[in-house]
Amino acid sequence: MPQRRRLTVSLVVTGALANEIDGLRRALGAKALHRIAPHCTLIPPVNIREESLETVLSNVRAAAGKSAPIAVDLGPLATFWPRTPVLYLAVSGDLDAMRVLRSNLGDGPLAPPPQRSQRAFVPHLTLDQRIEPGRLSHALAALADFRASYCFERVTVLEQDAGHRWQPLADAALGRPAVAGRGSIDLELSVVDQPDPLTTAWAEEQWTSYSRDRYGELVRPIKPYALVVRSSGRLVGFADGEVRGPVLRIGRLIVSPEWRSLGFGSHLLRALEHLAGERGCGLVRLETLSGGRAERFYADRGYVVAANLPKWREDHDFVVMEREVVVAVGGSSPEGPNENTPKDPSSAHGGGIR
Numbered sequence: 001m002p003q004r005r006r007l008t009v010s011l012v013v014t015g016a017l018a019n020e021i022d023g024l025r026r027a028l029g030a031k032a033l034h035r036i037a038p039h040c041t042l043i044p045p046v047n048i049r050e051e052s053l054e055t056v057l058s059n060v061r062a063a064a065g066k067s068a069p070i071a072v073d074l075g076p077l078a079t080f081w082p083r084t085p086v087l088y089l090a091v092s093g094d095l096d097a098m099r100v101l102r103s104n105l106g107d108g109p110l111a112p113p114p115q116r117s118q119r120a121f122v123p124h125l126t127l128d129q130r131i132e133p134g135r136l137s138h139a140l141a142a143l144a145d146f147r148a149s150y151c152f153e154r155v156t157v158l159e160q161d162a163g164h165r166w167q168p169l170a171d172a173a174l175g176r177p178a179v180a181g182r183g184s185i186d187l188e189l190s191v192v193d194q195p196d197p198l199t200t201a202w203a204e205e206q207w208t209s210y211s212r213d214r215y216g217e218l219v220r221p222i223k224p225y226a227l228v229v230r231s232s233g234r235l236v237g238f239a240d241g242e243v244r245g246p247v248l249r250i251g252r253l254i255v256s257p258e259w260r261s262l263g264f265g266s267h268l269l270r271a272l273e274h275l276a277g278e279r280g281c282g283l284v285r286l287e288t289l290s291g292g293r294a295e296r297f298y299a300d301r302g303y304v305v306a307a308n309l310p311k312w313r314e315d316h317d318f319v320v321m322e323r324e325v326v327v328a329v330g331g332s333s334p335e336g337p338n339e340n341t342p343k344d345p346s347s348a349h350g351g352g353i354r
Contacts, residue, residue, distance in 0.1 A: 006048075009042045012037050013038040013150060013152075017150055034165070039156075065172070065177055067097060071150075072151075073092045076089075076144055077090070087131045093149075154172060171193050222244050224240065224243075225241060227268065227275065240252055243281060245281075248272065253286075283324055283325070285320065285322045
């Protein structure tokens with residue numbers, strides 16, 4: 001049976017307003033709070049054959065290119081009751097542009113079935129799909145004065161995953177893409193928040209081919225990792241990054257505020273060093289704020305400054321810090337065990353986090 005994807009196309013609210021709307025949804029006890037971001041649906045959920053995905057994404061890009069950013073006003077609250085117990089924010093503003101965008105999207109595989117195409121399009125932002133009818137009047141009264149303005153700058157394709165959550169699959173900016181010409185060839189330049197899977201697969205294939213040509217057949221792919229720390233089921237620490245050949249890079253290392261100054265950061269760091277050895281990495285690397293507490297934390301644990309990054313983030317100076325670790329016997333490094341041992345051999349034994 002051909003593989004299918006369940007997709008929907010929406011205008012998704014992001015940033016501070018998304019957090020504010022999610023606060024309303026949380027107060028209402030909305031069941032879909034963690035399954036989909038605040039949004040205005042343009043194309044309701046539809047099942048798409050895998051071989052139609054490229055056509056769908058191409059049509060979405062084309063429709064977005066014919067539109068422009070859409071400014072709307074959200075509020076007041078309204079409901080579709082008694083037809084259905086949906087509580088939503090009314091949408092006003094540039095609705096003609098929204099309707100044209102929706103019409104342009106509804107071609108090809110995204111075309112609605114005949115019975116759905118006859119329904120009137122009511123732009124809205126759902127807060128709760130299944131609110132208890134007895135609570136409707138109270139919610140409408142309590143939030144009667146809610147108003148907000150927002151400008152949608154891109155359209156998003158969302159895909160339903162195995163857990164029935166809607167995840168961004170691809171997006172396209174509203175407005176004509178920039179075009180750069182070189183002779184008789186025009187290049188369309190598009191900035192996206194979420195590259196589509198076809199683009200991601202192409203880039204991965206091309207980069208892997210380049211890496212093999214440049215570094216040889218033994219080149220190792222970049223592999224992300226994450227380390228999660230819990231105590232009695234409660235999340236207290238987290239670290240993530242990626243393994244890049246013989247280097248394990250730390251992207252983020254976080255300890256919950258109430259668990260700091262108790263040595264958990266050191267334990268987490270040693271666990272990462274142990275992971276590096278297991279993954280065949282002889283070097284752990286990270287970037288941190290120059291002169292900050294984090295730099296002193298890492299320096300006290302054997303990390304040295306390898307490079308300076310002036311005005312690297314938010315106009316602040318950062319440093320690159322590194323520490324050599326022991327590659328575990330049987331580690332995955334194609335070059336074999338790293339003979340460079342750290343000054344403190346205990347760093348290779350892990351943090352003992354349970």
